[in-house]
Amino acid sequence: MITFSELGLDEKLVKATDALGFVNPSPIQEKAIPVLLSGTKDFIGLAQTGTGKTAAFGLPLLQLMDAKQKFPQALVVCPTRELCMQIVNDLENFKKFLPGMQVVAVYGGTSISMQVRDIRKGVQIVVATPGRLIDLIERKAVNLEEIKYVVLDEADEMLNMGFQEDIEFILKNTPNREATWLFSATMPPEIRRVSKKYMTTPFEVTVGKANTANKSIDHQYYVVAAQHRYEALKRLIDFNPGMYGIIFTRTKLDAQDIAEKLTREGYDIDALHGDLTQAQRDKVMNAFREKTLQLLIATDVAARGIDVKEITHVINYELPDDVEVYTHRSGRTGRAGSTGICMSIVHARETYKLRTIEKMVQAPFHKLEIPSGKDVCRKQFFYFMDKLLKTDISHGDYETYLPMLEEKFADVSKEEVLQRVAALEFDRFLKYYENSGDLNVREQRKDRDQRGSRDERGDRNRRGGNERGERREFNSPANTTRLFVNLGTKDGFYKASFLQFILDMSDLKKDVLGRIDMKEMNSWIEIESKAAKQMIKSIDGKNFRGRKIRMNDADSRR
Numbered sequence: 001m002i003t004f005s006e007l008g009l010d011e012k013l014v015k016a017t018d019a020l021g022f023v024n025p026s027p028i029q030e031k032a033i034p035v036l037l038s039g040t041k042d043f044i045g046l047a048q049t050g051t052g053k054t055a056a057f058g059l060p061l062l063q064l065m066d067a068k069q070k071f072p073q074a075l076v077v078c079p080t081r082e083l084c085m086q087i088v089n090d091l092e093n094f095k096k097f098l099p100g101m102q103v104v105a106v107y108g109g110t111s112i113s114m115q116v117r118d119i120r121k122g123v124q125i126v127v128a129t130p131g132r133l134i135d136l137i138e139r140k141a142v143n144l145e146e147i148k149y150v151v152l153d154e155a156d157e158m159l160n161m162g163f164q165e166d167i168e169f170i171l172k173n174t175p176n177r178e179a180t181w182l183f184s185a186t187m188p189p190e191i192r193r194v195s196k197k198y199m200t201t202p203f204e205v206t207v208g209k210a211n212t213a214n215k216s217i218d219h220q221y222y223v224v225a226a227q228h229r230y231e232a233l234k235r236l237i238d239f240n241p242g243m244y245g246i247i248f249t250r251t252k253l254d255a256q257d258i259a260e261k262l263t264r265e266g267y268d269i270d271a272l273h274g275d276l277t278q279a280q281r282d283k284v285m286n287a288f289r290e291k292t293l294q295l296l297i298a299t300d301v302a303a304r305g306i307d308v309k310e311i312t313h314v315i316n317y318e319l320p321d322d323v324e325v326y327t328h329r330s331g332r333t334g335r336a337g338s339t340g341i342c343m344s345i346v347h348a349r350e351t352y353k354l355r356t357i358e359k360m361v362q363a364p365f366h367k368l369e370i371p372s373g374k375d376v377c378r379k380q381f382f383y384f385m386d387k388l389l390k391t392d393i394s395h396g397d398y399e400t401y402l403p404m405l406e407e408k409f410a411d412v413s414k415e416e417v418l419q420r421v422a423a424l425e426f427d428r429f430l431k432y433y434e435n436s437g438d439l440n441v442r443e444q445r446k447d448r449d450q451r452g453s454r455d456e457r458g459d460r461n462r463r464g465g466n467e468r469g470e471r472r473e474f475n476s477p478a479n480t481t482r483l484f485v486n487l488g489t490k491d492g493f494y495k496a497s498f499l500q501f502i503l504d505m506s507d508l509k510k511d512v513l514g515r516i517d518m519k520e521m522n523s524w525i526e527i528e529s530k531a532a533k534q535m536i537k538s539i540d541g542k543n544f545r546g547r548k549i550r551m552n553d554a555d556s557r558r
């Protein structure tokens with residue numbers, strides 16, 4: 001196997017990789033580093049997060065900097081504040097043995113004057129989110145004249161978030177740029193277009209296949225009736241007691257609701273969504289990173305750029321519409337050579353969507369059953385007993401208390417002690433799961449008598465019209481309104497993010513929605529008539545990236 005120094009890296013950088021415990025370069029590093037070290041080649045790296053791409057560009061970038069020159073020579077542009085901080089953190093580690101080398105992170109949501117001061121101290125590399133970078137350029141706080149290298153990290157994410165113009169502005173305003181390095185998990189046509197316009201015969205490297213989820217991830221799915229999603233989620237969490245995971249929802253309302261419900265029921269979970277202030281976000285993220293928080297529930301937008309190590313599970317509370325979103329979600333686990341599990345809770349009608357994702361991801365998806373209450377209790381029991389046996393009692397002054405303990409338990413047998421310990425820990429589970437049913441949706445004909453098929457019937461009743469007839473009403477065209485809106489894929493939306501956007505803006509739940517048709521410039525939304533007014537009122541006339549949103553009833557002439 002090749003080593004870091006064989007790739008042409010300076011000894012001081014190799015020393016830093018050693019100190020980090022990197023034994024060999026990862027595939028993207030092996031392919032990218034020798035090319036990037038030449039300093040003059042444009043480069044496209046198609047690689048997911050977790051493949052080691054930060055070091056793939058960070059190490060050569062540091063080698064190409066002149067530490068004696070105290071002005072910015074490289075820009076790294078990335079979609080979110082979190083990613084920005086992570087990149088700087090990685091670069092700090094890589095430059096440990098390079099005296100005089102300075103790196104700064106600039107992002108929105110904090111004092112700009114502090115960041116201006118940091119840049120003026122004499123930094124060589126500026127790592128920035130696009131919006132704040134533009135602010136700094138406009139204030140003339142960053143001199144772009146001397147920028148030789150521009151790195152675009154997670155380019156597809158930046159485009160999804162609507163940063164295309166900002167990125168083009170940055171590329172246009174770096175006149176002495178010698179090389180552009182673009183990293184992206186996927187290669188949508190807009191990125192191709194940007195690369196064609198601003199890069200010269202880029203050297204292209206793909207690690208794994210574009211659009212392919214990480215191979216070290218086990219993709220699992222569970223088919224349940226829609227009204228059992230929450231119960232199913234709880235069982236999956238309970239069945240995996242050591243889980244350190246992220247749960248994804250489509251809307252911030254779902255993220256909030258589920259986090260509140262689970263917290264009330266004693267789970268260690270917090271939510272990350274767009275309504276939090278930066279300080280609240282940081283607090284949640286720090287707790288999660290330090291593992292004082294076991295579970296994080298997040299929307300796709302809020303979770304962008306999060307890189308947390310050792311995540312064991314990603315759970316899709318609902319399947320996303322786009323394969324790219326699935327890939328991004330599942331890529332949070334199974335990083336840096338470790339393995340991970342991505343679980344999707346799927347409604348029976350969504351299995352076709354699952355097949356499409358499976359095909360694109362090019363990895364097998366395993367259908368598993370939601371465990372029974374009994375299985376959950378058994379699993380928890382063994383987990384606890386294992387923990388009990390592994391508890392370290394070598395530290396601490398237990399011997400002092402031993403005689404007292406022995407006296408107190410003189411008449412209690414070992415079996416009884418164990419039973420009492422188990423009861424303390426398990427009563428919650430045993431009581432909860434005592435009369436729990438089967439949550440799996442089973443094929444109807446085979447299992448007509450089983451609870452699962454009753455569930456399915458229940459679900460169908462709901463869909464066809466429950467006691468209040470809600471769905472039946474909705475399904476009839478007379479009670480549905482079609483809305484027009486002047487937002488589309490050109491605005492950086494894809495279906496899931498658009499859905500989240502309109503629901504978040506209007507504070508409506510997604511069951512009021514029917515079909516959504518998206519085109520480049522416009523979209524059409526089917527919605528329950530009684531909710532249409534609220535949606536129009538909350539969205540029509542608002543601004544989106546400096547443009548006025550127009551939303552109206554598509555079928556009424558106004």
Ligand code: AMP
Nearest residue numbers: 022024025026049050051052053054336
């Ligand atoms: P990235 O894709 O840059 O987010 O990297 C994912 C993780 O892999 C980070 O935690 C890195 O510290 C780690 N990493 C990067 N390169 C290597 C390597 N060659 N060997 C082991 N771990 C690595």
